[in-house]
Amino acid sequence: MSTHDRTLFAGVDIGGTTTQVVVCDADLTVLDRAETTTPAASGGQAMIDAALGVLAPLLRRTPGRLAGVGVGAAGLVDSAAGRILVASDSFRGWSGFPVSAAVEDVLGVPVFLDNDVNAFLLGEVWGGAVRGEPDVLGIALGTGVGGALWTGGRLFAGPHGAAGEIGHVPGFGDVPCTCGGRGHLETLASGRSIGARYAERTGRLLTAREVADATAHGDEDALAVYRDAGAGLARGIVIAAGLLDITTVVIGGGVARAWHLLEPAVRARLAEEPPVSGHPVRLFRTRLAADAVPVGAASRARLETTGGEAAVAA
Incomplete structure (x- = not known):
């Protein structure tokens, strides 16, 4: 097949800080x-104009026919209506947006909206760190904290679209x-x-990445903030495991780049307080990294437009 005849799918990740866009072939490469x-x-x-602004040049230089677009967006979404239902105060004019x-x-092609963490988890199950796993809790540590559930071989959004939202426990x-809410x-x-808690301790306004960099110089306040974050994350995982009996967890998002700071506290707390089932938590770090959400969104578009089997490789 000529490259000009190939089918393309685009995936878009609209996050609180950065928008990522990919163009994939039919195999989601x-x-x-x-x-x-x-x-x-x-x-x-x-926000839509910004995403389309970076997608347009990708499509111009990638031969093929665009068949569909998947969008992973922060907030609670109505996938069927393609609309944002609820968004955090990080966004203005996002709630209700079509x-x-x-x-x-x-x-002029079909577009499919999903929560960004659902898309992240779909990407990791399709071809990432938890490929082929039947039951997974996905956690994305970014501007906020999001969660998603994969169980019985499919995404489970819940009756109100909020299943897996571990960040708001x-x-x-x-x-x-x-x-x-609070707490x-x-x-x-x-x-x-992470940035706010470091500022409370030190009076210095740093991003989470800058706080992570400060740990390399022995900054005890920076280390303490990441220890607290890791311990809290472990407690959230144990709560989810107790309710859902899911002990396979994949973690991604920008904050997960500092996994070397989070992991010791997460594993220490899980060792002290394991799931009630007695089955140990299996922790995986994202394999697709920044591509996870847009690739997962593109896989949703491929599935919906081709009517084929779920885009998950066992």
């Missing part, structure tokens, strides 16, 4: 990729959360909260 800053404070249309329709109007103190896991283990 990434042919090209790009990223841009998410204009989260400028409203839904600005994502699928906005992208379809420009590209309470019981982790009393700090206000971005969702309006959620996100207030310990997200990139935003």
Whole structure:
């Protein structure tokens, strides 16, 4: 087949800080990729325009026919309607925004919306760290903390679309959360909260990545913030394991780049307080890294447009 005749699928990850875009072939091999800053404070249309702005040159230089687009977006989504239902205060004008329709109007191909962490987990199960696993909890540590469930060989969103949202489990103190609640896991283990907790200790405003860099110089406050994040993450995993009896966990997101700082605290706490089932937690770090969400979103578009079997390789 000529490259001009091949079928293409695009995957988009609209995160709180960065938007990632990939173009894949029918086997979901990434042919090209790009990223841009998410204009989260400028409203839904600005975020879609930014994503399309980086997708357009990828399509121009990648021969083939675009058959569908998958979008993984932060927040609670209505996949069937292609609309954002609830978003954190990191975003302006995002709740209620018709994502699928906005992208379809420009590209003229079917567009499928999913929660970004669902897409992340689908990508990792399709061809990443937990390929072929039947039951997995996915956790994304980014600007916020998101969760998703894969069970019985398929994504489980729950009756209200919020299954697996481990980041908004309470019981982790009393700090206000971005969702309006208090003491959620996100207030310990997200990139935003790591920076905020370090600032409370030191008066210095750093990003989560800068806090991680500070640990290399023996900064005890930076180390303590990451220890607390890891311990909180482990407690959330144990809670999920007790409720769901799922003990395979894949962790991704920007904060997971500092896994060497999180992992010791996570494993120490899990050793002290294992799941009630007695089965040890199997922890995996993302294999697809930044490609996980957009590739997972593209795989959803491939599945929906081809009507084939689930895009999961056993």
